[in-house]
Amino acid sequence: MQRYLVFILLLLGTGFSSACSAWQTAEPAPLLVEKQSFTFENYTTVSGQTIPEVTVGWESYGELNEAKDNVILITHFFSGNSHAAGKYSADDPLPGYWDSIIGPGKAIDTNKYFVISSDTLVNAFPHDPNVITTGPASINPVTGKPYGLDFPVVTIRDFVNVQERLLASLGIQQLHAVVGASMGSLQALEWAVAYPDKVERMVSVIGAGAMDAWTIMALEHWARPIRNDPNWNNGDYYDDDAPLTGVTSTLAMITQQAMHPIIMNMRAPKPEVMPAAMLESVTNSSPVLDYLFANSAVRAPLADANHLLYLVRANQLFVAGHEESLANGMAKVQAKTLFLPASNDLLLQPYLAQQAVAALQEQGQEPQYEEIEGVWGHLDGLFSIGSKAETLKTFIESE
Amino acid sequence: MQRYLVFILLLLGTGFSSACSAWQTAEPAPLLVEKQSFTFENYTTVSGQTIPEVTVGWESYGELNEAKDNVILITHFFSGNSHAAGKYSADDPLPGYWDSIIGPGKAIDTNKYFVISSDTLVNAFPHDPNVITTGPASINPVTGKPYGLDFPVVTIRDFVNVQERLLASLGIQQLHAVVGASMGSLQALEWAVAYPDKVERMVSVIGAGAMDAWTIMALEHWARPIRNDPNWNNGDYYDDDAPLTGVTSTLAMITQQAMHPIIMNMRAPKPEVMPAAMLESVTNSSPVLDYLFANSAVRAPLADANHLLYLVRANQLFVAGHEESLANGMAKVQAKTLFLPASNDLLLQPYLAQQAVAALQEQGQEPQYEEIEGVWGHLDGLFSIGSKAETLKTFIESE
Numbered sequence: 001m002q003r004y005l006v007f008i009l010l011l012l013g014t015g016f017s018s019a020c021s022a023w024q025t026a027e028p029a030p031l032l033v034e035k036q037s038f039t040f041e042n043y044t045t046v047s048g049q050t051i052p053e054v055t056v057g058w059e060s061y062g063e064l065n066e067a068k069d070n071v072i073l074i075t076h077f078f079s080g081n082s083h084a085a086g087k088y089s090a091d092d093p094l095p096g097y098w099d100s101i102i103g104p105g106k107a108i109d110t111n112k113y114f115v116i117s118s119d120t121l122v123n124a125f126p127h128d129p130n131v132i133t134t135g136p137a138s139i140n141p142v143t144g145k146p147y148g149l150d151f152p153v154v155t156i157r158d159f160v161n162v163q164e165r166l167l168a169s170l171g172i173q174q175l176h177a178v179v180g181a182s183m184g185s186l187q188a189l190e191w192a193v194a195y196p197d198k199v200e201r202m203v204s205v206i207g208a209g210a211m212d213a214w215t216i217m218a219l220e221h222w223a224r225p226i227r228n229d230p231n232w233n234n235g236d237y238y239d240d241d242a243p244l245t246g247v248t249s250t251l252a253m254i255t256q257q258a259m260h261p262i263i264m265n266m267r268a269p270k271p272e273v274m275p276a277a278m279l280e281s282v283t284n285s286s287p288v289l290d291y292l293f294a295n296s297a298v299r300a301p302l303a304d305a306n307h308l309l310y311l312v313r314a315n316q317l318f319v320a321g322h323e324e325s326l327a328n329g330m331a332k333v334q335a336k337t338l339f340l341p342a343s344n345d346l347l348l349q350p351y352l353a354q355q356a357v358a359a360l361q362e363q364g365q366e367p368q369y370e371e372i373e374g375v376w377g378h379l380d381g382l383f384s385i386g387s388k389a390e391t392l393k394t395f396i397e398s399e
Numbered sequence: 400m401q402r403y404l405v406f407i408l409l410l411l412g413t414g415f416s417s418a419c420s421a422w423q424t425a426e427p428a429p430l431l432v433e434k435q436s437f438t439f440e441n442y443t444t445v446s447g448q449t450i451p452e453v454t455v456g457w458e459s460y461g462e463l464n465e466a467k468d469n470v471i472l473i474t475h476f477f478s479g480n481s482h483a484a485g486k487y488s489a490d491d492p493l494p495g496y497w498d499s500i501i502g503p504g505k506a507i508d509t510n511k512y513f514v515i516s517s518d519t520l521v522n523a524f525p526h527d528p529n530v531i532t533t534g535p536a537s538i539n540p541v542t543g544k545p546y547g548l549d550f551p552v553v554t555i556r557d558f559v560n561v562q563e564r565l566l567a568s569l570g571i572q573q574l575h576a577v578v579g580a581s582m583g584s585l586q587a588l589e590w591a592v593a594y595p596d597k598v599e600r601m602v603s604v605i606g607a608g609a610m611d612a613w614t615i616m617a618l619e620h621w622a623r624p625i626r627n628d629p630n631w632n633n634g635d636y637y638d639d640d641a642p643l644t645g646v647t648s649t650l651a652m653i654t655q656q657a658m659h660p661i662i663m664n665m666r667a668p669k670p671e672v673m674p675a676a677m678l679e680s681v682t683n684s685s686p687v688l689d690y691l692f693a694n695s696a697v698r699a700p701l702a703d704a705n706h707l708l709y710l711v712r713a714n715q716l717f718v719a720g721h722e723e724s725l726a727n728g729m730a731k732v733q734a735k736t737l738f739l740p741a742s743n744d745l746l747l748q749p750y751l752a753q754q755a756v757a758a759l760q761e762q763g764q765e766p767q768y769e770e771i772e773g774v775w776g777h778l779d780g781l782f783s784i785g786s787k788a789e790t791l792k793t794f795i796e797s798e
Contacts, residue, residue: 153677155678212660212670214663217691228624229627253620264612265613273721317677323672
């Protein structure tokens with residue numbers, strides 16, 4: 001995922017890399033982290049099927065105290081992984097995605113808390129050497145071959161259940177907080193519903209309480225380029241060429257939709273006026289299109305087409321608690337809650353977080369709600385999170 | 400395109416059909432219209448190529464006066480055609496798309512004005528029996544076969560130039576106004592730039608002055624499902640199966656993105672909680688997905704895959720005037736101008752109309768600007784246009 005961040009860096013241009021230099025200056029000795037791995041056997045999914053062996057990667061920042069009650073879990077977004085903070089080595093070009101709020105003295109203070117982050121099941125980029133996940137691209141021990149579509153459909157609750165096993169293996173029974181952005185926010189909220197007595201604080205960044213029809217359809221558009229790629233072959237492509245054309249289209253769509261026009265137009269090349277190539281053929285590209293698609297094409301081989309389909313489905317199936325209604329799920333929440341949607345988010349618009357807030361209020365709860373302002377759109381949940389550092393710190397350190 | 404409107408009706412559900420009944424009650428004798436056809440030879444495109452024969456359909460409402468100076472041109476949107484008002488027969492289920500503002504005594508009053516609307520080049524639905532267009536699916540007189548990708552790339556300026564020929568054939572040299580929504584707004588603005596001395600008033604509904612990088616990318620996502628469909632065969636599929644899987648994905652994407660979540664969630668089935676089919680396989684569908692994709696699949700055979708690619712490209716290439724900059728183009732406008740973007744539009748957001756307004760203001764012009772409020776998103780430009788009837792009428796009838 002180092003590489004993933006480098007691609008994001010390439011995509012975003014030089015402004016971001018100077019921001020990165022600033023971080024480096026401010027922090028001459030970066031938090032060094034190490035990817036670890038957790039394996040357990042015979043996991044039964046929400047859909048009632050058994051996965052013989054589950055392995056997921058994880059990393060941590062800060063020290064677990066003796067009482068094991070200073071734990072903050074970070075849950076990752078759709079295209080992300082467990083590298084939330086720090087660097088693997090001092091010369092890594094970029095730190096983890098939320099390094100601006102996780103570290104010594106930061107909003108999520110690693111001098112006080114043991115911060116742990118895990119790769120989800122069916123992570124989008126299983127071929128990234130820094131990702132450890134179990135999904136359709138994993139070897140099915142029964143057949144000795146990749147599962148493909150034999151892998152059971154999994155849900156956000158399954159991601160949470162696997163994290164619960166990981167924490168239990170470390171003797172952790174209680175979460176001071178769980179914090180996640182986007183798909184990570186779904187996991188954070190699901191934690192508060194599924195294990196209400198274990199979760200003291202829950203932070204949902206650019207999140208939702210349940211997927212609505214519009215978003216379920218938007219997610220489906222991410223699946224179709226893969227399913228319509230002849231190389232996909234109904235999920236059975238592991239001995240052959242992967243459906244990289246479809247994966248590239250999917251990644252390009254995700255990138256564009258996660259960014260607000262303001263930032264995209266600032267970063268992308270200026271559209272040319274009457275460019276000869278575009279006028280010559282409808283299939284000719286342009287610098288604007290290359291900017292989006294070339295980066296997606298470079299990232300595509302690190303992704304797995306089936307994993308992307310499983311992630312889409314897990315998100316489409318989400319309603320907090322996976323109960324009859326959002327209200328029924330929310331009735332279980334005992335944690336203090338904080339919701340931080342992004343005002344300019346075009347993907348998971350603030351109304352989705354507001355629905356979750358309203359459902360909690362109807363239960364007599366007092367959820368906290370603030371909007372992140374920024375030009376990034378959905379990605380304000382990652383790149384503008386620093387603007388909510390004080391809010392976060394106060395919430396995390398509250399009684 | 401009757402059928403197209405019926406599909407929209409199916410998609411929107413019963414609320415819209417009762418609105419339709421209300422119109423029928425209010426207007427027992429509907430404006431009856433007839434599709435007509437205009438052909439001319441040897442059109443040279445902006446890209447410098449010659450199309451031996453161009454034929455486009457058109458229809459009109461109201462009477463052309465003797466001076467031929469009471470003409471209002473209506474230019475159509477991406478998925479639309481020239482059926483802007485009235486019905487082909489009294490028992491048509493629905494009238495043209497802007498019937499709420501075009502007709503006797505309406506905002507665009509057919510008792511005063513001769514309103515004319517034409518199908519564009521490369522119309523998206525050439526296999527709709529009510530559409531008459533010339534594009535890649537047309538027979539190339541040189542080869543006796545469909546053009547396919549031999550058809551030249553065309554621009555919004557080409558659409559306008561063809562309309563100018565049509566009007567000239569009717570002896571019309573002056574437009575009282577040109578009015579269009581979405582892609583129609585691009586044509587309306589291009590008219591005011593390309594033929595400044597012919598256009599007295601210009602109305603841009605849910606429009607833009609120029610495509611920006613973000614929108615060019617968004618449009619590209621509409622092209623990729625077609626280009627990635629193996630049946631597309633580099634545009635040469637007319638003797639074989641059409642790439643309907645790709646076309647269906649494209650139409651589904653357009654439909655979802657043109658609608659705001661508010662209206663989509665009101666109309667679509669409520670997402671099921673943990674539906675057995677979706678949990679069984681990532682390829683299984685759901686009522687929410689069927690709602691979107693089944694309708695798109697029904698419409699797909701009326702569309703042409705290459706035409707959709709050419710339309711995408713025409714829109715991607717748009718900057719008013721097709722000059723070095725938007726300012727250069729806008730400097731030519733002499734018409735009074737009115738811009739009506741939709742507040743909730745997620746496809747062509749109001750900032751795009753605001754850029755055109757700012758460019759005109761910098762030229763010392765006084766463009767008028769109001770936002771359409773509604774729950775439809777981009778489609779507020781069609782379905783909520785009635786809320787701007789007074790503004791429109793005042794503008795159209797102003798000196």
